[in-house]
Amino acid sequence: MPSLQYILPIINVIVIINAVAAVITVFRDRRDIAATWAWLLVLIMIPVAGFVAYAFLGRKLPKNRLFRLKKETQIRLEQMIQRQRDELGSELMPADAVTSSVRGMVSLFLNSDGALLSRKNRVKIFTDGHEKFHAMFQDIEAAKKHIHIEYYTFYNDRIGNELLHLLERKAAEGVDVRVLYDPWGSMGTFRSFFKHLEELGGHARPFLGAHSAILDFRLNFRDHRKIVVTDGRVGYVGGFNVGDQYLGRDKKFGYWRDTHLRIVGSGVFELQERFIRDWNATDAEHRIEPSAEMFPVIKVKGNTSLQIVSSGPDNDGQQIKMGYIKMIMTAQQRLWIQSPYLIPDDSVLDAIRIAAMSGVDVRIMVPDKPDHAFVYRATQYYASELAEAGVKIYYYNNGFIHAKTMVIDGQVASVGSANMDFRSFKLNFEVNAFLYDTDLAKELETVFLRDQDLSSLVTVQDFKDQSFWLKFKQTFSRLLSPIL
Structure with missing residues (x-):
């Protein structure tokens, strides 16, 4: 049995190597001070296991993927938006056209995210998953041109299969169906799940081309957005994902209380644009070329002014x-x-x-x-x-x-x-x-x-x-x- 005089020096060497590796690992990427110290604490205090945790939680998104997102971010679909602005007139307004109480907020989003102020929208609030999915399925069923879906979670379960079969039926009718999903949030849902949809002419892609959570084992930089747009006329955004637990079917959570919106009006434009940018950054081979059909002139009698605002690690603006x-x-x-x-x-x-x-x-x-x-x-x-x-x-x-x-x-x-x-x-x-x-x-x-x-x-x-x-x-x- 090795004596203590040999074991202690070996332990000291391991501790020193671990500490040096921790410093190099953390400081090679730019991050805020709080995250830097938190990672140093984990890597130094939990040798080996800390580096495993870092592989899941600490690694940055590859620069080539960030470049793709930044490149798409520059594509603001100006021609389509300008067309809407010209035809809708007062329904798309600058910040100085709103009341003073919200003017600063409208300006903040215009300056930081280029988010247009959209007026006269009809907005419905959903707080129950059954009601939300019932309404969304009706809108998908009514779609004639295209269906764009983007979810963090799209599970291969009862509600997931119900939605998939509906999308397959719409694709068979000739509707352009596209699905973006996050492979980590959709754990257990593989590319083969969407095989028949693609055989029928639809498209389904993991966000930024990650083939599976196993191959892209990174908990950070996930596509946490929830967007649905049908024919450029109806949009959904909020907290519900696609999965049985969001309908209260998981005993662990019980009733699932969430909040989601259904938007009809020019507010759908920004949801449509967001989806197109995310899709094109993910699948350059099957890019979406924006057309007037995707941004129809929508005049509704609504009372809601709104801005759709997005954020992510491709932009430091938060x-x-x-x-x-x-x-x-x-x-x-x-x-x-x-x-x-x-x-x-x-x-x-x-x-x-x-x-x-x-x-x-x-x-x-x-x-x-x-x-x-x-x-x-x-x-x-x-x-x-x-x-x-x-x-x-x-x-x-x-x-x-x-x-x-x-x-x-x-x-x-x-x-x-x-x-x-x-x-x-x-x-x-x-x-x-x-x-x-x-x-x-x-x-x-x-x-x-x-x-x-x-x-x-x-x-x-x-x-x-x-x-x-x-x-x-x-x-x-x-x-x-x-x-x-």
Whole structure:
């Protein structure tokens, strides 16, 4: 048996090599300070296993893929948009044509994301998966020209197969069907799942050409968007994915509470454009060439003004996060937030604190059960911090709440795919609708109050009464929050 005098030097050498490798690994890519220190902590404190975790969570998106996305981002489909602007006139307006209360927000998105302000849209809110999929299936069934679908999760299960068979039938009718899905979010769904759809003339592609989660084992930089556009006239955006659990069929989660929008009007243009850019960055061989048919002139009698805003790691602007901060700082009376994850960075955390300490009625609703252990404990940590600042924290008790909504003063709201966490702010590709409509905002407030009746208020004392072990898990998870 080797003596201790030989073992200790070997251990010291391994520790030194591990530390050097950790520094080289972390600093070779540009990242913010919080994420840098978090990764150093993981790599140094958990040798070997830490590098395995880094392979899944820490690696950057390859530069060639980022270039493809940036290149497509420059294609703003200006001719189509200008045509709409010319024919719709006042229905697409610049920031100075709206009321002063939202002018700054409209300008923010115009300047940071080129997001047009679209007026006179008809928007319907869905909070139940059965109702959402029923309406979406009807719109897909009615499509005559094209169907564009982009989801983080497209599972090979009951609802996934129902949607696939519907798409196959539409493709057989000659409708141009295209599906983008994220291979990690759609774990278990392989290219062969869409084989018959492609035989019928449809197209299905994993986002940015990753063939499977196994070959592209990267948890970061996922396509977390949820977009459906039919004939350029009807669009869907929100939090629901395609899977049985989103219909409450998974015993682990129970009833699934989410929020999704159906949009009819010129607001669909930006959803259509977003899908085209993502598709063309993914499949250059079967590019979509924008045509007037994809951007029809839509005149509806609606009351909702909105902007579709997207963000992702191909752009350092963090547009959706900036929109959240703008909303938080704009709130005068009420700021109500629903999110399955509450892991804000310092800028968002400070904005929420300032709002609460300024007398704004700040309420945040999160699930009362985890779907990811570390993420849930980090959520509890930040919930306790915000409770101390005067924020009312609610745990949703009627299943699992997955909605990503924010509403202020019954005037402005946001609904989309972006959670209140680091991952949605910086690491994933997201899309949100920012809504300027008092009736719609008040409807979302009513939804919040209905959910509040099914939730429990967690007080500062409740957090203080938690066990030492639970507090330790929350604090440890918080240290990893920049990389969760």
